[in-house]
Amino acid sequence: MVAPAVPELTEEHLHESIDARTEVLSTLRELGPPDLVHLIKQAPRNPGKQTGIYHHVTGVDASSSASLAAYINTLTYTAFDKTTTKIVEGVYCCYNAFSRLDMRVHVTIPGSVESYCIDERGDKRIASDELWLETYLCSVLRAYAYADDGSGDTIRKIMGVRRFNPVTNTETEHKFLQAAEQLFFRGWQLGSDSVVQVPNNVSNHLTTGLLKYFHTTGRYASGINLFEKLRSRNIEVSSLLAKVLIIGNEEVQAVRVLHQAVKQSPMDYVMLDTQAEFLLNKALNPVTPELKEERLNMALRCADRSTIAAPSEFGTWARLAEVYVAIEDWENALTTLNSCPMFTYQDKDAPVMPDPKEIHLPTLPETRLDEIDSEPESKFSEQVHPTLIGLRAAQYKGTFKQAYSILTEMTAKIGWDQLLKIRSNVFVMEEEYRGEKQHLEESTKRNASTDVLRGTPDPTANGDDHEERTEANGGGSIAGTTIVETTNGETSIADADASLEKPEHTIDKKEVKSGNEDHDATDEQFSRFNNKRLCERWLDSLFMVLYEDLRIYTIWRTEMAQYRAQSMQYKKSAEEWEILGSLAERLHHPEEAAEAYRACLSIRFSPKALQGILSGFEKEKATREVVAAVIRLVTWQYRWYSEFSPELLLTIRTLIENEGAVKVRSIIQATSMPQAVLDLTHHYAALCAAFRSTGTEG
Numbered sequence: 001m002v003a004p005a006v007p008e009l010t011e012e013h014l015h016e017s018i019d020a021r022t023e024v025l026s027t028l029r030e031l032g033p034p035d036l037v038h039l040i041k042q043a044p045r046n047p048g049k050q051t052g053i054y055h056h057v058t059g060v061d062a063s064s065s066a067s068l069a070a071y072i073n074t075l076t077y078t079a080f081d082k083t084t085t086k087i088v089e090g091v092y093c094c095y096n097a098f099s100r101l102d103m104r105v106h107v108t109i110p111g112s113v114e115s116y117c118i119d120e121r122g123d124k125r126i127a128s129d130e131l132w133l134e135t136y137l138c139s140v141l142r143a144y145a146y147a148d149d150g151s152g153d154t155i156r157k158i159m160g161v162r163r164f165n166p167v168t169n170t171e172t173e174h175k176f177l178q179a180a181e182q183l184f185f186r187g188w189q190l191g192s193d194s195v196v197q198v199p200n201n202v203s204n205h206l207t208t209g210l211l212k213y214f215h216t217t218g219r220y221a222s223g224i225n226l227f228e229k230l231r232s233r234n235i236e237v238s239s240l241l242a243k244v245l246i247i248g249n250e251e252v253q254a255v256r257v258l259h260q261a262v263k264q265s266p267m268d269y270v271m272l273d274t275q276a277e278f279l280l281n282k283a284l285n286p287v288t289p290e291l292k293e294e295r296l297n298m299a300l301r302c303a304d305r306s307t308i309a310a311p312s313e314f315g316t317w318a319r320l321a322e323v324y325v326a327i328e329d330w331e332n333a334l335t336t337l338n339s340c341p342m343f344t345y346q347d348k349d350a351p352v353m354p355d356p357k358e359i360h361l362p363t364l365p366e367t368r369l370d371e372i373d374s375e376p377e378s379k380f381s382e383q384v385h386p387t388l389i390g391l392r393a394a395q396y397k398g399t400f401k402q403a404y405s406i407l408t409e410m411t412a413k414i415g416w417d418q419l420l421k422i423r424s425n426v427f428v429m430e431e432e433y434r435g436e437k438q439h440l441e442e443s444t445k446r447n448a449s450t451d452v453l454r455g456t457p458d459p460t461a462n463g464d465d466h467e468e469r470t471e472a473n474g475g476g477s478i479a480g481t482t483i484v485e486t487t488n489g490e491t492s493i494a495d496a497d498a499s500l501e502k503p504e505h506t507i508d509k510k511e512v513k514s515g516n517e518d519h520d521a522t523d524e525q526f527s528r529f530n531n532k533r534l535c536e537r538w539l540d541s542l543f544m545v546l547y548e549d550l551r552i553y554t555i556w557r558t559e560m561a562q563y564r565a566q567s568m569q570y571k572k573s574a575e576e577w578e579i580l581g582s583l584a585e586r587l588h589h590p591e592e593a594a595e596a597y598r599a600c601l602s603i604r605f606s607p608k609a610l611q612g613i614l615s616g617f618e619k620e621k622a623t624r625e626v627v628a629a630v631i632r633l634v635t636w637q638y639r640w641y642s643e644f645s646p647e648l649l650l651t652i653r654t655l656i657e658n659e660g661a662v663k664v665r666s667i668i669q670a671t672s673m674p675q676a677v678l679d680l681t682h683h684y685a686a687l688c689a690a691f692r693s694t695g696t697e698g
Contacts, residue, residue: 008160018038227241306320
């Protein structure tokens with residue numbers, strides 16, 4: 001199989017990339033950045049003039065210094081024109097997240113190979129076999145963590161990264177799982193996903209990587225064997241075993257495993273959460289309504305218990321909120337969401353490098369496809385409206401992204417007006433509190449501390465007035481917009497800004513505390529608020545961000561309807577269509593998202609847009625459309641030096657399971673594209689055969 005091209009980033013000063021990597025070692029928190037490959041090349045006729053070039057890479061076998069030296073050796077034969085320059089030295093840097101060391105292999109060409117490691121202080125140390133085992137496992141986990149999902153978002157974050165598949169057959173799988181078994185109970189040292197507060201034996205980057213590997217490749221039997229062995233040493237591993245059994249369609253055995261484990265460890269929050277997730281998924285497609293209610297009630301008990309077992313974990317509260325949403329208990333869903341502990345998002349460790357002197361990003365002839373090659377040029381000249389660039393929800397990560405998804409799901413089910421009503425019933429609103437406080441102060445002057453608050457709050461104070469106006473105007477979630485017929489949509493957005501009223505703010509905790517210093521203002525006097533809660537600032541902010549999303553979405557859909565009614569073309573740039581597709585996706589409107597993504601693709605190629613409509617093709621079982629989309633996405637990935645995307649491999653594997661390998665290969669081959677492009681996708685199908693996936697027999 002042809003390897004991706006080799007990007008070249010040229011240094012301003014020799015070795016500055018290695019020095020920059022050494023400087024940031026003490027700041028690395030988790031799995032570490034992708035591996036750094038630094039090469040020194042010189043002109044054959046001028047040995048005194050040397051140039052430093054580098055690129056990053058993931059998925060290379062890092063089990064020994066010999067395998068890393070072999071990678072550098074391949075670059076000397078394939079990457080560069082030997083008539084003008086030759087490689088004389090190379091350094092491969094691979095981070096060991098267990099021991100917090102940077103493993104390095106220095107190759108002199110021709111000459112020797114030296115391996116050593118650098119600690120956080122920059123001191124040189126000896127590289128042992130145990131350290132290489134740790135480094136190998138970290139390199140495999142990084143390959144999965146830094147792999148792109150097909151949308152291109154991860155590829156665009158770091159320039160010039162070659163991505164390889166670290167596990168290509170059953171032999172390398174055995175090596176990977178053996179290393180994982182040996183180091184399993186040290187996995188918490190690697191850290192965890194941003195939604196996990198405290199890493200433990202079953203919630204960390206190692207277990208996340210293992211589960212992703214089994215889900216991607218379908219090697220469930222290997223996962224079951226691994227976790228069965230580890231479960232005998234620690235009952236906590238039962239939750240991981242159950243997860244693999246569930247995705248491997250061994251649900252009855254999974255329930256038995258969880259049942260036995262919970263008996264021994266009744267307050268293990270991961271096991272309780274696994275049960276809640278399983279029951280919630282089973283309730284989505286019930287045989288009868290009674291069965292759905294029963295499963296949801298069981299899921300509620302498990303989720304509620306998991307919040308008691310781990311009150312500081314976001315995941316347990318988020319699951320409980322999801323269950324309440326499924327039950328359609330909206331007030332409890334909002335209250336539970338408000339109780340979620342939120343964490344600052346920690347992004348993956350990324351390389352911090354000085355600006356390169358030159359950048360050379362070559363293209364392999366095998367990845368040439370007209371629609372893909374024209375993408376960068378057409379994207380450069382696009383105009384994007386400022387209101388679309390500034391949508392804050394698109395930037396959410398970690399706990400805030402999940403919480404926002406739950407809030408948007410509620411909005412999609414009950415509407416914006418009803419959500420505002422529930423919000424004002426559950427939380428103390430700012431104007432409501434101030435109005436009552438003012439009333440209290442006046443009544444205190446007349447009769448100190450004896451009047452009980454009477455009456456109901458003014459509708460305007462808790463947001464009802466806003467709801468009534470929006471409801472009267474119709475027009476969906478955030479109606480009340482005044483749409484003016486324009487050719488570019490700018491007037492519509494400006495008018496909406498003037499006509500739409502933002503939702504009322506809830507009262508700030510700090511203001512309540514500072515206002516309660518007068519002891520005469522007792523709880524009894526604020527009895528009307530006894531059944532209400534104080535809304536967390538972050539959730540209040542989420543409502544404002546959701547309002548902005550809904551406002552832009554409503555303007556877009558209203559304008560589209562008007563233009564269609566007048567048989568006029570609604571024009572947006574490809575980048576704007578991509579943003580609108582992402583917006584509709586966030587708001588749980590898949591059909592509108594697909595419409596926007598298709599409009600984007602009609603202008604230029606976009607991996608994000610194509611990935612967006614791919615999920616729709618999969619649901620519709622549109623095999624030929626899925627294959628056509630995957631071929632283009634795989635080619636784009638190779639174009640940017642990535643031969644491995646777990647999500648695209650999963651898509652191909654699922655196709656083969658449903659349709660059979662022979663049919664899928666035939667559809668790929670029948671596509672009217674260059675043979676070199678088709679071979680790239682055939683490579684993914686060959687991986688499924690190597691793993692003996694269902695559907696590859698015969």
